[in-house]
Amino acid sequence: MLNMGSTSQDVSAPEAEGPGPGLAAADRTTRARIRDAALRRFAASGVDATSVRAIAGDAGVSPGSVIHHFGSKDALRVACDEHVAALIREQKRTAMAAGAGLDPLAAFRTYEEGPPLLAYLARTLTDGSPHVAELIDEMVRDAVDYMAQGEASGLLQPSEDPHGRAAVLMLWSLGAVVLHEHAERLLGVDLLGDPAATERYSLPAMEILGRGIFTPEADEQLRERVTEAYHDETGGRS
Amino acid sequence: MLNMGSTSQDVSAPEAEGPGPGLAAADRTTRARIRDAALRRFAASGVDATSVRAIAGDAGVSPGSVIHHFGSKDALRVACDEHVAALIREQKRTAMAAGAGLDPLAAFRTYEEGPPLLAYLARTLTDGSPHVAELIDEMVRDAVDYMAQGEASGLLQPSEDPHGRAAVLMLWSLGAVVLHEHAERLLGVDLLGDPAATERYSLPAMEILGRGIFTPEADEQLRERVTEAYHDETGGRS
DNA sequence: ACGCTCGTTGAACGCTTGTTTAAGATGCTG
DNA sequence: CAGCATCTTAAACAAGCGTTCAACGAGCGT
Incomplete structure (x- = not known):
């Protein structure tokens, strides 16, 4: 393990700026190798x-070296969170510059510069990392803006609650990714893998997002009943 | 701790058949108390x-007693899985007998005889329990049947892929529950708690499921483009 | 060549984990 | 009462954990 640069311990990140993706092969900085190995292990088996x-x-170093570079296992986890968040933000920026997608789902389809990224996200979405939470909030804000554009251009229907609609769609999309194991069993689809091979998921999803599932008459009845139930304070169903 | 029955170690379950729910208070069989304590702990912090x-x-016993009753921690986890699955099946049966709900979401709204049940489900959905997987499969099958009835009665639109539609709706609903922490932060809604106080989630959800999100023209264009892209084998977008 | 810093390591520490074990209590049965 | 089965426990066990530490080697400015 040779020292391949002037300073190889730098907390700020001058490493993920090359043209290639941030999760390359086996060489690179020791610190980066440890982080990537941790990323994959955390994604595959969970942090605990x-x-x-x-x-x-996995990184080909001693346990002491891991602690030496990151201070503690928990700090290593935080570093993974930040790295994944930064990578996803970057990916989102380039995808946004390359041209708009079709729906909020399309935003996720571009998150596959390698399965580990999505897999790590699917894991850490459920164990409460502040960095991931902040990332989700940011993505919802972007979705609201993006869906307002879609609404203005006649692509999307207007909503009574744009933020709520974007948040629910985000929860559904991310939730499906988190439950990718069940999606694979139920639909035979790998939501963490190749986005071109997810039609068994995206076709039903687009059917639902296209026309809804209720008939127009049932929808109207439902809407009346729900709004009156929520506005009537005396008693919904006890 | 007195011995409060003839036999308090019985693997088959003659305990969850009373009129009250299965997660009662502090007395009960030692074995049941341990299982319930494990259920809450597993739900709150994860198994690992x-x-x-x-x-x-929590159960007021010694660690050795836990092993004596269940053999190992892993077997205790399996017992929790089976118990939750049985309780949810029972709840589902009674809810089905009491009268049909509105949509697949409504089926979940009845799963709150106490937050721990849903919380446990939200945890274990992500760490691959075979019993939970079987339960999900079963729920999707039921949803397909149920939605076919809704379709026949003019409530739901027909689908090109009834199983796919039911599965995707199930993934979305369960996914939102799994991400309840983010739902709380994004929408101010507790999906594990009182089902009467979830309008900030269910109103946008019903808006989406009612009419979809795309305008009819955009939906038609989208449908054409997607089907032709999937049916054209020479090359989707490279 | 010196001193210095830094990356790296193997061994060890203290701690927690799940589990085992032997012994004691309790109630039922003969 | 004796015998037995069951429940329960405190104590101990081996294993694995995250982390610390002293030592070593390599690069580098002076």
């Missing part, structure tokens, strides 16, 4: 079930 | 992060 020794083994 | 000693402490 992953030992520092396993990460060190 | 929960120690046998913590469960024993």
Whole structure:
């Protein structure tokens, strides 16, 4: 393991700026190798079930070296969170510059510069990382803006609650990714993998998002009943 | 701790058949108390992060007693899976007998005989329990049947892929529950709690499921483009 | 060549984990 | 009462955990 630069311990990130993606091969900085190994292990088995020794083994270093570079396992986890968040933000920026997608789902389809990224997100969405939460909030804000544009251009219907609609769609999309194991069993689709091979998921999803599932008459009845139930304070169903 | 029955170690379950719910208070069989304590701990902190000693402490017994009753921590986890699955099946049966709901979401709204049940489900949906997987499959099958009835009665639109539609709706509903933490932050709604106080989630959801999000013209264009892209084998977008 | 810093390591520490074990309590049965 | 089965516990066990530490080697400015 040679020292391949002037300073290889730099907390700020001058490393993920090359043309290639941030999750390359086996060389790179020791620190980056450890982080990438941790990313994959965390994504595959969860943070608690992953030992520092396993990460060190994958990265080809000693357990002490992992601690030396990140201070603690928890700090390593935070570094992974920040790195994934930064990578996704970058990806989102380039995807946005390349041209708009079709729906909020399309935004996620571009998140596959490698399965580990989505897999890590699917894991950490459920164990409460502040950085991931901030990232989700940001994505919802962007979705609101983006859907307002779609509404203005006649692509999307207007909504009584634009923020609520964007948030629910985001929850559904992310939720499906988190439950990718069940999606694979139920639909035979790998939501973490190739976005071109997800039609068994995206076709039903687009059918629902296209016309809804209720008949227009049932929708109207439902809407009346719900609004009156929520506005009537004396008693919904007890 | 007195012995409060003839036999208090019975693997088959003659305990969850009373009129009251299965998650009662502090007395009951020692075995049941341990299982319920484990259920709450597992739901709150995850299985890996929960120690046998913590469960024993909550149940008011020694760690050895936990192992004596269940054999191992993993077997205790399986027992929790089976118990939750049985409880949800029972709840589903009674809800189905009481009268049909409005949509697949409504089926979940009835799953709150106490937050721990849904919380446990939200946890274990992501760490691959075979029993939970079987339960989900079963719920999707029921949803297909139920939605076929809705379709026949003019409530729901027909679908090109009834199983796919039901599965996607199930993934979305369960996914939102799994991401309840983000739902709370984004929408101010507790999806694990009182089903009467979830309008900030269910109103946007019903708006989407009612009319969809795309305008009819955009939907038609989208449908054409997608089907031709998937049917054209020479090359989707490269 | 010196001193200095830094990356790296293997060994060890303290702690928690799940589980085992031997012993004691309790109630039922003969 | 004796015998038995069951429940329960405190104590101990081995294993694995995250982390610390002292030592070593390499690069580098002076």
